[in-house]
Amino acid sequence: MTPSIQLTHLADGQALDLADLENNTWQQLQSALKNESDGFKTITLATCTADGADARMVVLRQVDAERKYVWFHTDARSEKVIQLEAFPNATLLFWDDKRQVQLRLTVETRLHTDDYVADEHWKDLWVGSRKTYLSEKTPGSEQPEPYPGFPVNLGDDLPTEAESEAGRKNFAVIECRVLTMEYLHLSRAGQTRARFQYEPVRKSVWLAP
Numbered sequence: 001m002t003p004s005i006q007l008t009h010l011a012d013g014q015a016l017d018l019a020d021l022e023n024n025t026w027q028q029l030q031s032a033l034k035n036e037s038d039g040f041k042t043i044t045l046a047t048c049t050a051d052g053a054d055a056r057m058v059v060l061r062q063v064d065a066e067r068k069y070v071w072f073h074t075d076a077r078s079e080k081v082i083q084l085e086a087f088p089n090a091t092l093l094f095w096d097d098k099r100q101v102q103l104r105l106t107v108e109t110r111l112h113t114d115d116y117v118a119d120e121h122w123k124d125l126w127v128g129s130r131k132t133y134l135s136e137k138t139p140g141s142e143q144p145e146p147y148p149g150f151p152v153n154l155g156d157d158l159p160t161e162a163e164s165e166a167g168r169k170n171f172a173v174i175e176c177r178v179l180t181m182e183y184l185h186l187s188r189a190g191q192t193r194a195r196f197q198y199e200p201v202r203k204s205v206w207l208a209p
């Protein structure tokens, strides 16, 4: 069986080569930004710690398919920021149930808090998202009772644009320079696994699943 026949199931009946597969995958990441229910919209972020490893979900916020960067937002006071400052390399794990595709990106992260990158992202952030940055409590700190993650008096209400500005000091953007992207497609007709390496040199290769 030739590789192209093996891959026929991949993209709506079209045979794909490595370059097509890479381009399609980056386009899918980009289109996930506009679709809340897209599987690639949420990511498991795995980090290194002094004791081992940690993981949690984050939301995909920006993609640069040309330069191979992705970005997510977080609270500058959170544990993950402390971990990324100590160990900037991380893994971003995506799973799209509809497409049956797993993506594993190894990345080098860079923290943006008090700079134009964070300002630009903050500017475009809806007040509903800004609300979570109004928390007076350090994320992960122990509390005597349940705490909603924003001032209790806000309840279900949204802050005004002016009120939301108090959250800016807690807002961080994590820029992720993609070092490798590994693709895995599950199918009974044959699984497909490939690795796209961007650093230190570009290399694309099929892998045994």
Ligand SMILES: Cc1cc2nc3c(=O)[nH]c(=O)nc-3n(C[C@H](O)[C@H](O)[C@H](O)COP(=O)(O)O)c2cc1C
Pocket (backbone or CB within 6 Å): 042, 054, 055, 056, 057, 058, 059, 060, 072, 073, 074, 075, 078, 079, 080, 081, 139, 140
């Ligand atoms: C679907 C989903 C999306 C989430 N998105 C984010 C996010 O974009 N940024 C973030 O900081 N936390 C997000 N969280 C919360 C984190 O998973 C995590 O609980 C929190 O940030 C504390 O993590 P840390 O203690 O490792 O810093 C999300 C959680 C879920 C379930």
